[in-house]
Amino acid sequence: MEGEIVLGALAPHPPHLVYAENPPENEPNAECGWEGLRWGYHRLAKKLSTIDYDAIVIFSPHWQTYIGTHFLGLPHFESLSVDPVFPNLFRYSYSIDVDVDLAEAMATEASDAGMVTRMMQNPDFRIDYGTIVSCHMVNPNWSKPIVTISSQRSTHYYSAEVMGEQMHELGQACKRAIKASGKKVVLLSSNSLSHRHFVTESDVPEDMSKEHIYNHSQYLWDMRMIELMREGRTREMVQLMPEFTEQSIAETDAGGLSWLMSALDYPDYGADVHAYGTVIGTGNAIVEWDPRERATLQVSP
Numbered sequence: 001m002e003g004e005i006v007l008g009a010l011a012p013h014p015p016h017l018v019y020a021e022n023p024p025e026n027e028p029n030a031e032c033g034w035e036g037l038r039w040g041y042h043r044l045a046k047k048l049s050t051i052d053y054d055a056i057v058i059f060s061p062h063w064q065t066y067i068g069t070h071f072l073g074l075p076h077f078e079s080l081s082v083d084p085v086f087p088n089l090f091r092y093s094y095s096i097d098v099d100v101d102l103a104e105a106m107a108t109e110a111s112d113a114g115m116v117t118r119m120m121q122n123p124d125f126r127i128d129y130g131t132i133v134s135c136h137m138v139n140p141n142w143s144k145p146i147v148t149i150s151s152q153r154s155t156h157y158y159s160a161e162v163m164g165e166q167m168h169e170l171g172q173a174c175k176r177a178i179k180a181s182g183k184k185v186v187l188l189s190s191n192s193l194s195h196r197h198f199v200t201e202s203d204v205p206e207d208m209s210k211e212h213i214y215n216h217s218q219y220l221w222d223m224r225m226i227e228l229m230r231e232g233r234t235r236e237m238v239q240l241m242p243e244f245t246e247q248s249i250a251e252t253d254a255g256g257l258s259w260l261m262s263a264l265d266y267p268d269y270g271a272d273v274h275a276y277g278t279v280i281g282t283g284n285a286i287v288e289w290d291p292r293e294r295a296t297l298q299v300s301p
């Protein structure tokens with residue numbers, strides 16, 4: 001049977017969210033914090049728990065590779081992940097299973113399309129915190145294998161336009177590999193939207209009286225992008241991506257959201273926004289695309 005993408009989501013990775021959840025894997029303890037985003041993630045996790053799927057494929061800005069796109073290529077990784085900027089918030093013991101067959105299939109398909117790819121087969125490789133935070137929030141019991149795709153940084157090496165073209169090709173290649181695999185797959189783009197942030201931390205990190213968007217123009221940009229998602233105008237959103245990325249220092253520079261839109265064939269149905277909120281001033285949206293919406297649209301008269 002042909003494989004399919006059963007759900008796609010924008011799933012940002014502020015370590016603060018895992019910190020505020022107080023899971024047993026994370027050492028530091030919080031009183032509370034960032035409830036709007038966390039409850040949005042709970043809704044997305046609840047939806048996922050009702051869907052039959054085999055693996056999660058996640059694109060992370062915090063696995064940066066300057067020569068080509070890399071894929072996790074060993075069946076298991078285990079270690080302690082400490083956030084380099086927030087070691088006071090995130091010291092997470094992880095134990096992660098990887099769908100290596102799916103990873104290799106996507107790498108081969110991308111390579112056949114002319115892209116530079118590589119499998120990560122170093123058993124001591126430390127999984128990036130972007131992968132861990134987003135995957136934890138959508139599936140806290142880690143019941144499914146994952147594949148992480150690296151960000152190859154074309155935005156900084158060349159331009160946001162070059163990155164956009166590369167991510168279009170990568171998304172299409174991943175979609176072809178998933179179809180051929182016969183598997184049901186969930187895709188996550190792990191990134192914030194606008195990404196200017198405060199540079200000092202309050203005494204109590206979860207003090208929500210200090211939390212707000214960094215500036216109004218950044219907020220307006222986030223709302224513009226979210227409006228396009230909700231209206232199913234994702235081709236327009238992707239066209240705006242270079243300008244949005246530059247103007248709001250957005251984490252879309254990594255390419256994940258462009259990759260996701262391509263893999264989903266640029267949804268023309270409305271996305272469901274589970275939450276929007278700020279973390280140290282950055283804009284974060286938890287957004288879901290359910291491809292069955294397209295099927296519904298097509299069969300209606």
Ligand SMILES: [Fe+2]
Pocket residue numbers: 013061062130192251
């Ligand atoms: Fe990040």
